[in-house]
Amino acid sequence: MMEKIIKIFDTTLRDGEQSPGCSMNLKEKIEMAQQLERMNVDIIEAGFAAASPGDLHSIQEVSKSVRSCTVASLARAHRGDIDKAWESLKYAVHPRIHVFIATSPLHMEYKLKMTEEEVVKATGEMVAYAKSKCEDIEFSAEDATRSNIDFIVRVFDTAIKAGATTINIPDTVGYTTPDEYYSFITAIIEKCPALKTVDISVHCHNDLGLGVANSIAAIKAGASQIECTVNGIGERAGNAALEEIVMALKVRKDILNADTKIDTKQIFRTSRLLSRITGIKVQPNKAVVGDNAFSHESGIHQHGVLNNRETYEIMTPESIGLDTNKLVLGKHSGRHAFNEKLIHLGYDDLSQEELDEVFKKFKELADKKKDVYDKDIDALVLKQKMDVPQ
Ligand code: KIV
Ligand code: ZN
Numbered sequence: 001m002m003e004k005i006i007k008i009f010d011t012t013l014r015d016g017e018q019s020p021g022c023s024m025n026l027k028e029k030i031e032m033a034q035q036l037e038r039m040n041v042d043i044i045e046a047g048f049a050a051a052s053p054g055d056l057h058s059i060q061e062v063s064k065s066v067r068s069c070t071v072a073s074l075a076r077a078h079r080g081d082i083d084k085a086w087e088s089l090k091y092a093v094h095p096r097i098h099v100f101i102a103t104s105p106l107h108m109e110y111k112l113k114m115t116e117e118e119v120v121k122a123t124g125e126m127v128a129y130a131k132s133k134c135e136d137i138e139f140s141a142e143d144a145t146r147s148n149i150d151f152i153v154r155v156f157d158t159a160i161k162a163g164a165t166t167i168n169i170p171d172t173v174g175y176t177t178p179d180e181y182y183s184f185i186t187a188i189i190e191k192c193p194a195l196k197t198v199d200i201s202v203h204c205h206n207d208l209g210l211g212v213a214n215s216i217a218a219i220k221a222g223a224s225q226i227e228c229t230v231n232g233i234g235e236r237a238g239n240a241a242l243e244e245i246v247m248a249l250k251v252r253k254d255i256l257n258a259d260t261k262i263d264t265k266q267i268f269r270t271s272r273l274l275s276r277i278t279g280i281k282v283q284p285n286k287a288v289v290g291d292n293a294f295s296h297e298s299g300i301h302q303h304g305v306l307n308n309r310e311t312y313e314i315m316t317p318e319s320i321g322l323d324t325n326k327l328v329l330g331k332h333s334g335r336h337a338f339n340e341k342l343i344h345l346g347y348d349d350l351s352q353e354e355l356d357e358v359f360k361k362f363k364e365l366a367d368k369k370k371d372v373y374d375k376d377i378d379a380l381v382l383k384q385k386m387d388v389p390q
Pocket of ligand 2: 015172203205235
Protein backbone atom coordinates (compact mmCIF):
# COMPACT_ATOMS: atom_id res chain seq x y z
CA MET A 1 0.00 0.00 0.00
CA MET A 2 1.25 3.51 -0.86
CA GLU A 3 2.43 5.49 2.11
CA LYS A 4 0.08 8.34 3.00
CA ILE A 5 1.51 11.86 3.33
CA ILE A 6 -0.03 13.68 6.29
CA LYS A 7 -0.26 17.48 6.20
CA ILE A 8 1.21 19.28 9.19
CA PHE A 9 -0.83 22.28 10.30
CA ASP A 10 1.25 24.15 12.84
CA THR A 11 -0.67 26.33 15.29
CA THR A 12 2.25 27.43 17.51
CA LEU A 13 1.61 31.06 16.56
CA ARG A 14 -2.13 30.85 17.35
CA ASP A 15 -3.17 28.14 19.83
CA GLY A 16 0.40 27.93 21.17
CA GLU A 17 0.62 31.65 21.65
CA GLN A 18 -2.63 31.52 23.67
CA SER A 19 -0.89 29.67 26.50
CA PRO A 20 0.27 31.67 29.51
CA GLY A 21 3.77 33.09 29.11
CA CYS A 22 3.97 32.24 25.41
CA SER A 23 3.09 35.52 23.76
CA MET A 24 5.52 36.64 21.08
CA ASN A 25 6.26 40.00 19.56
CA LEU A 26 6.12 40.62 15.82
CA LYS A 27 9.82 40.04 15.19
CA GLU A 28 9.67 36.76 17.11
CA LYS A 29 6.59 35.57 15.22
CA ILE A 30 8.28 36.24 11.91
CA GLU A 31 11.44 34.45 13.03
CA MET A 32 9.36 31.48 14.16
CA ALA A 33 7.30 31.42 10.94
CA GLN A 34 10.45 31.42 8.81
CA GLN A 35 11.84 28.52 10.81
CA LEU A 36 8.53 26.63 10.43
CA GLU A 37 8.79 27.16 6.69
CA ARG A 38 12.40 25.93 6.73
CA MET A 39 11.16 22.82 8.56
CA ASN A 40 8.60 22.38 5.76
CA VAL A 41 5.28 22.52 7.60
CA ASP A 42 2.33 22.60 5.20
CA ILE A 43 0.20 25.20 6.98
CA ILE A 44 1.07 27.91 9.50
CA GLU A 45 -1.87 29.18 11.54
CA ALA A 46 -0.57 32.67 12.16
CA GLY A 47 -3.19 34.03 14.55
CA PHE A 48 -6.74 35.10 15.29
CA ALA A 49 -7.21 38.40 13.47
CA ALA A 50 -10.29 39.52 15.40
CA ALA A 51 -8.44 39.19 18.72
CA SER A 52 -6.62 42.52 18.31
CA PRO A 53 -5.26 44.90 15.65
CA GLY A 54 -1.78 43.66 16.65
CA ASP A 55 -2.75 40.08 15.87
CA LEU A 56 -4.20 41.09 12.50
CA HIS A 57 -1.02 43.00 11.65
CA SER A 58 1.23 40.13 12.68
CA ILE A 59 -0.70 37.72 10.42
CA GLN A 60 -0.10 40.15 7.54
CA GLU A 61 3.61 40.34 8.30
CA VAL A 62 3.94 36.56 8.69
CA SER A 63 2.13 36.22 5.34
CA LYS A 64 4.74 38.46 3.71
CA SER A 65 7.61 36.53 5.25
CA VAL A 66 6.77 33.03 3.99
CA ARG A 67 6.27 31.83 0.43
CA SER A 68 5.70 28.09 0.25
CA CYS A 69 3.48 27.49 3.31
CA THR A 70 -0.25 28.08 3.40
CA VAL A 71 -1.07 30.76 6.00
CA ALA A 72 -4.28 30.25 7.98
CA SER A 73 -6.17 32.90 9.92
CA LEU A 74 -8.78 31.87 12.50
CA ALA A 75 -12.30 33.32 12.58
CA ARG A 76 -15.47 32.64 14.56
CA ALA A 77 -18.55 32.06 12.42
CA HIS A 78 -19.19 35.82 12.31
CA ARG A 79 -19.02 38.13 9.31
CA GLY A 80 -16.82 40.61 11.20
CA ASP A 81 -14.27 37.93 12.13
CA ILE A 82 -14.19 36.59 8.58
CA ASP A 83 -13.65 40.09 7.16
CA LYS A 84 -10.73 40.59 9.54
CA ALA A 85 -9.29 37.16 8.75
CA TRP A 86 -9.40 37.93 5.04
CA GLU A 87 -7.84 41.36 5.60
CA SER A 88 -5.05 39.66 7.60
CA LEU A 89 -4.34 37.31 4.68
CA LYS A 90 -4.12 39.88 1.92
CA TYR A 91 -0.36 39.33 1.40
CA ALA A 92 -0.45 35.54 1.70
CA VAL A 93 0.60 33.55 -1.37
CA HIS A 94 -1.58 30.65 -0.18
CA PRO A 95 -4.30 32.01 2.14
CA ARG A 96 -6.69 29.89 4.21
CA ILE A 97 -9.63 31.15 6.28
CA HIS A 98 -10.29 28.86 9.25
CA VAL A 99 -13.90 29.21 10.45
CA PHE A 100 -15.02 27.55 13.67
CA ILE A 101 -18.17 27.14 15.74
CA ALA A 102 -18.84 24.94 18.75
CA THR A 103 -21.10 21.90 18.35
CA SER A 104 -21.29 20.30 21.81
CA PRO A 105 -24.49 20.74 23.88
CA LEU A 106 -22.46 22.35 26.66
CA HIS A 107 -20.84 24.96 24.44
CA MET A 108 -24.00 25.67 22.45
CA GLU A 109 -26.09 26.22 25.59
CA TYR A 110 -23.65 28.04 27.89
CA LYS A 111 -21.26 29.78 25.53
CA LEU A 112 -22.98 30.42 22.22
CA LYS A 113 -26.55 30.42 23.54
CA MET A 114 -27.60 28.97 20.20
CA THR A 115 -29.82 26.05 19.24
CA GLU A 116 -28.70 23.23 16.96
CA GLU A 117 -30.70 24.74 14.09
CA GLU A 118 -28.99 28.10 14.57
CA VAL A 119 -25.54 26.48 14.58
CA VAL A 120 -26.27 24.63 11.32
CA LYS A 121 -27.56 27.85 9.73
CA ALA A 122 -24.53 29.89 10.88
CA THR A 123 -22.20 27.16 9.58
CA GLY A 124 -23.75 27.19 6.10
CA GLU A 125 -23.93 30.96 5.84
CA MET A 126 -20.50 31.77 7.28
CA VAL A 127 -18.59 29.07 5.39
CA ALA A 128 -20.25 30.32 2.17
CA TYR A 129 -19.32 33.90 3.11
CA ALA A 130 -15.69 32.92 3.72
CA LYS A 131 -15.71 30.97 0.44
CA SER A 132 -16.84 34.07 -1.44
CA LYS A 133 -13.45 35.55 -0.48
CA CYS A 134 -11.03 32.62 -0.37
CA GLU A 135 -10.78 29.26 -2.13
CA ASP A 136 -9.14 27.39 0.77
CA ILE A 137 -11.57 27.10 3.70
CA GLU A 138 -11.14 25.04 6.84
CA PHE A 139 -14.13 24.45 9.09
CA SER A 140 -13.79 23.29 12.72
CA ALA A 141 -16.50 21.95 15.01
CA GLU A 142 -15.18 23.09 18.36
CA ASP A 143 -15.55 20.50 21.15
CA ALA A 144 -16.39 17.89 18.50
CA THR A 145 -15.55 14.94 20.74
CA ARG A 146 -18.31 15.90 23.19
CA SER A 147 -20.85 16.51 20.43
CA ASN A 148 -23.71 14.35 19.24
CA ILE A 149 -22.52 12.36 16.23
CA ASP A 150 -25.63 12.78 14.08
CA PHE A 151 -25.66 16.50 14.70
CA ILE A 152 -21.98 16.90 13.88
CA VAL A 153 -22.48 14.96 10.63
CA ARG A 154 -25.24 17.43 9.67
CA VAL A 155 -22.93 20.33 10.44
CA PHE A 156 -20.07 18.82 8.39
CA ASP A 157 -22.39 18.11 5.44
CA THR A 158 -23.54 21.72 5.54
CA ALA A 159 -19.96 23.06 5.74
CA ILE A 160 -18.80 20.92 2.80
CA LYS A 161 -21.80 21.96 0.66
CA ALA A 162 -20.97 25.60 1.47
CA GLY A 163 -17.39 25.15 0.22
CA ALA A 164 -15.17 23.91 3.07
CA THR A 165 -12.10 22.11 1.76
CA THR A 166 -10.81 20.87 5.13
CA ILE A 167 -12.98 19.61 7.99
CA ASN A 168 -11.47 19.60 11.45
CA ILE A 169 -12.72 17.33 14.26
CA PRO A 170 -11.04 18.82 17.36
CA ASP A 171 -10.68 17.26 20.77
CA THR A 172 -10.84 20.74 22.28
CA VAL A 173 -10.61 19.73 25.92
CA GLY A 174 -8.34 16.69 25.55
CA TYR A 175 -11.14 14.40 26.68
CA THR A 176 -11.16 11.51 24.26
CA THR A 177 -9.02 8.37 24.23
CA PRO A 178 -7.31 6.78 21.18
CA ASP A 179 -9.82 3.93 20.74
CA GLU A 180 -12.82 6.17 21.24
CA TYR A 181 -11.48 8.82 18.83
CA TYR A 182 -10.71 6.17 16.21
CA SER A 183 -14.30 4.85 16.41
CA PHE A 184 -15.79 8.36 16.46
CA ILE A 185 -13.93 9.44 13.31
CA THR A 186 -14.61 6.14 11.54
CA ALA A 187 -18.34 6.48 12.28
CA ILE A 188 -18.40 10.13 11.13
CA ILE A 189 -16.75 9.17 7.82
CA GLU A 190 -19.28 6.38 7.32
CA LYS A 191 -22.23 8.67 7.98
CA CYS A 192 -20.86 11.60 5.93
CA PRO A 193 -19.59 10.34 2.53
CA ALA A 194 -18.83 13.96 1.49
CA LEU A 195 -15.84 13.83 3.88
CA LYS A 196 -14.08 11.68 1.29
CA THR A 197 -13.85 14.77 -0.95
CA VAL A 198 -12.04 16.99 1.58
CA ASP A 199 -9.10 16.82 3.97
CA ILE A 200 -9.99 15.50 7.41
CA SER A 201 -8.07 17.25 10.14
CA VAL A 202 -7.68 16.64 13.86
CA HIS A 203 -6.63 19.01 16.61
CA CYS A 204 -5.92 17.33 19.93
CA HIS A 205 -5.35 19.00 23.27
CA ASN A 206 -3.29 17.32 25.91
CA ASP A 207 -5.32 17.56 29.12
CA LEU A 208 -4.92 13.82 29.78
CA GLY A 209 -1.53 13.58 28.07
CA LEU A 210 -3.16 11.81 25.10
CA GLY A 211 -2.83 14.47 22.40
CA VAL A 212 -0.23 12.63 20.32
CA ALA A 213 -1.75 9.16 20.82
CA ASN A 214 -5.16 10.51 19.79
CA SER A 215 -3.67 12.17 16.69
CA ILE A 216 -2.05 8.90 15.65
CA ALA A 217 -5.34 7.04 16.17
CA ALA A 218 -7.03 9.65 13.99
CA ILE A 219 -4.53 9.05 11.17
CA LYS A 220 -5.40 5.35 11.30
CA ALA A 221 -9.07 6.29 11.05
CA GLY A 222 -8.48 8.43 7.94
CA ALA A 223 -7.27 11.88 9.01
CA SER A 224 -5.00 13.54 6.47
CA GLN A 225 -4.05 16.66 8.42
CA ILE A 226 -2.74 16.99 11.97
CA GLU A 227 -2.85 20.23 13.94
CA CYS A 228 -0.05 20.56 16.46
CA THR A 229 2.47 22.91 18.05
CA VAL A 230 6.23 22.96 18.57
CA ASN A 231 7.14 21.60 22.02
CA GLY A 232 3.40 20.94 22.53
CA ILE A 233 2.70 24.44 23.83
CA GLY A 234 -0.94 25.55 23.88
CA GLU A 235 -4.02 26.23 25.99
CA ARG A 236 -3.94 24.56 29.45
CA ALA A 237 -1.87 21.34 29.14
CA GLY A 238 -1.05 22.25 25.55
CA ASN A 239 -1.60 20.76 22.09
CA ALA A 240 -0.23 17.60 20.53
CA ALA A 241 3.51 18.10 20.01
CA LEU A 242 4.61 18.42 16.38
CA GLU A 243 7.99 16.75 16.92
CA GLU A 244 6.44 13.71 18.62
CA ILE A 245 3.87 13.11 15.88
CA VAL A 246 6.41 13.57 13.10
CA MET A 247 8.96 11.24 14.68
CA ALA A 248 6.32 8.65 15.63
CA LEU A 249 5.28 8.48 11.98
CA LYS A 250 8.90 8.30 10.85
CA VAL A 251 10.02 5.65 13.36
CA ARG A 252 6.86 3.48 13.10
CA LYS A 253 6.28 3.84 9.36
CA ASP A 254 6.27 0.05 9.32
CA ILE A 255 2.88 -0.10 11.04
CA LEU A 256 1.46 3.39 10.48
CA ASN A 257 2.20 3.57 6.76
CA ALA A 258 2.20 7.36 6.85
CA ASP A 259 4.80 10.12 6.83
CA THR A 260 5.04 13.91 6.61
CA LYS A 261 7.07 16.32 4.48
CA ILE A 262 8.84 17.70 7.55
CA ASP A 263 12.61 18.10 7.38
CA THR A 264 13.21 16.33 10.68
CA LYS A 265 16.76 17.72 10.88
CA GLN A 266 15.19 21.10 11.66
CA ILE A 267 13.26 19.79 14.68
CA PHE A 268 15.83 20.42 17.38
CA ARG A 269 16.63 23.90 16.14
CA THR A 270 12.92 24.82 15.95
CA SER A 271 12.33 23.57 19.47
CA ARG A 272 15.25 25.56 20.83
CA LEU A 273 14.23 28.68 18.94
CA LEU A 274 10.76 28.57 20.48
CA SER A 275 12.16 28.04 23.98
CA ARG A 276 14.48 30.94 23.55
CA ILE A 277 11.72 33.21 22.26
CA THR A 278 9.17 32.33 24.94
CA GLY A 279 11.62 31.69 27.77
CA ILE A 280 9.78 28.42 28.43
CA LYS A 281 12.22 25.57 28.83
CA VAL A 282 11.50 22.10 27.53
CA GLN A 283 11.29 19.54 30.35
CA PRO A 284 14.47 17.40 30.34
CA ASN A 285 12.62 14.12 29.85
CA LYS A 286 10.38 15.46 27.05
CA ALA A 287 10.12 12.99 24.16
CA VAL A 288 12.30 13.77 21.12
CA VAL A 289 13.58 17.24 22.10
CA GLY A 290 14.22 17.02 25.87
CA ASP A 291 17.83 17.32 27.04
CA ASN A 292 17.77 13.71 28.25
CA ALA A 293 16.06 12.24 25.19
CA PHE A 294 19.37 10.89 23.90
CA SER A 295 21.47 10.63 27.05
CA HIS A 296 22.30 7.35 28.69
CA GLU A 297 23.13 7.38 32.35
CA SER A 298 23.23 3.81 33.63
CA GLY A 299 26.29 1.66 33.01
CA ILE A 300 24.26 -1.09 31.34
CA HIS A 301 22.69 1.36 28.90
CA GLN A 302 26.01 3.08 28.18
CA HIS A 303 27.64 -0.26 27.52
CA GLY A 304 24.84 -1.27 25.14
CA VAL A 305 24.91 2.03 23.25
CA LEU A 306 28.68 1.91 22.88
CA ASN A 307 28.39 -1.50 21.22
CA ASN A 308 25.37 -0.64 19.11
CA ARG A 309 23.31 2.54 19.49
CA GLU A 310 20.11 0.73 18.51
CA THR A 311 20.12 -1.18 21.80
CA TYR A 312 18.61 1.86 23.53
CA GLU A 313 17.96 4.40 20.75
CA ILE A 314 14.96 4.01 18.45
CA MET A 315 15.92 7.09 16.42
CA THR A 316 19.23 8.83 15.95
CA PRO A 317 19.94 12.23 17.49
CA GLU A 318 21.16 13.27 14.03
CA SER A 319 17.69 12.63 12.60
CA ILE A 320 16.29 15.57 14.59
CA GLY A 321 19.33 17.72 13.84
CA LEU A 322 20.99 17.23 17.20
CA ASP A 323 24.68 17.90 17.05
CA THR A 324 26.36 14.69 18.13
CA ASN A 325 29.85 15.39 17.04
CA LYS A 326 30.15 16.58 20.62
CA LEU A 327 31.48 19.92 19.57
CA VAL A 328 32.33 20.90 23.12
CA LEU A 329 33.88 24.31 23.01
CA GLY A 330 37.00 25.25 24.93
CA LYS A 331 39.62 27.98 24.99
CA HIS A 332 41.09 26.83 21.69
CA SER A 333 37.79 27.07 19.84
CA GLY A 334 37.62 29.78 17.23
CA ARG A 335 34.96 32.11 15.97
CA HIS A 336 33.74 29.74 13.30
CA ALA A 337 33.00 26.89 15.71
CA PHE A 338 31.44 29.34 18.11
CA ASN A 339 29.13 30.83 15.45
CA GLU A 340 28.13 27.34 14.27
CA LYS A 341 27.22 26.43 17.83
CA LEU A 342 25.11 29.57 18.23
CA ILE A 343 23.17 28.81 15.04
CA HIS A 344 22.67 25.24 16.15
CA LEU A 345 21.28 26.42 19.48
CA GLY A 346 18.78 28.64 17.69
CA TYR A 347 20.59 31.97 18.21
CA ASP A 348 20.69 33.19 14.65
CA ASP A 349 19.46 36.71 15.25
CA LEU A 350 22.39 38.26 17.12
CA SER A 351 23.78 41.52 15.81
CA GLN A 352 27.49 41.76 15.03
CA GLU A 353 27.95 43.78 18.20
CA GLU A 354 26.19 41.14 20.31
CA LEU A 355 28.19 38.37 18.63
CA ASP A 356 31.47 40.13 19.42
CA GLU A 357 30.48 40.66 23.01
CA VAL A 358 29.27 37.08 23.57
CA PHE A 359 32.41 35.69 21.93
CA LYS A 360 34.57 37.80 24.25
CA LYS A 361 32.65 36.53 27.31
CA PHE A 362 32.95 32.97 26.01
CA LYS A 363 36.75 33.29 25.78
CA GLU A 364 36.86 34.65 29.33
CA LEU A 365 34.79 31.72 30.55
CA ALA A 366 36.83 29.18 28.58
CA ASP A 367 39.95 30.45 30.33
CA LYS A 368 38.44 29.51 33.70
CA LYS A 369 36.64 26.33 32.68
CA LYS A 370 38.01 23.43 30.62
CA ASP A 371 34.86 22.67 28.64
CA VAL A 372 32.09 25.09 27.79
CA TYR A 373 28.72 23.32 27.39
CA ASP A 374 25.55 24.32 25.60
CA LYS A 375 23.94 25.47 28.81
CA ASP A 376 26.90 27.81 29.49
CA ILE A 377 26.42 29.34 26.05
CA ASP A 378 22.69 29.69 26.67
CA ALA A 379 23.48 31.59 29.86
CA LEU A 380 25.99 33.89 28.11
CA VAL A 381 23.56 34.77 25.32
CA LEU A 382 20.62 35.31 27.66
CA LYS A 383 22.72 37.56 29.88
CA GLN A 384 23.84 39.53 26.84
CA LYS A 385 20.22 39.93 25.70
CA MET A 386 19.23 41.21 29.13
CA ASP A 387 22.12 43.67 29.23
CA VAL A 388 21.42 45.20 25.82
CA PRO A 389 18.22 47.28 25.72
CA GLN A 390 15.89 45.93 22.95
O1 KIV B 1 -9.18 23.57 20.46
C1 KIV B 1 -9.94 23.93 19.53
O2 KIV B 1 -11.02 23.40 19.32
C2 KIV B 1 -9.49 25.03 18.69
C3 KIV B 1 -10.33 25.34 17.50
C4 KIV B 1 -10.44 26.80 17.26
C5 KIV B 1 -9.84 24.59 16.30
O3 KIV B 1 -8.43 25.59 18.92
ZN1 ZN C 1 -7.16 24.32 20.28
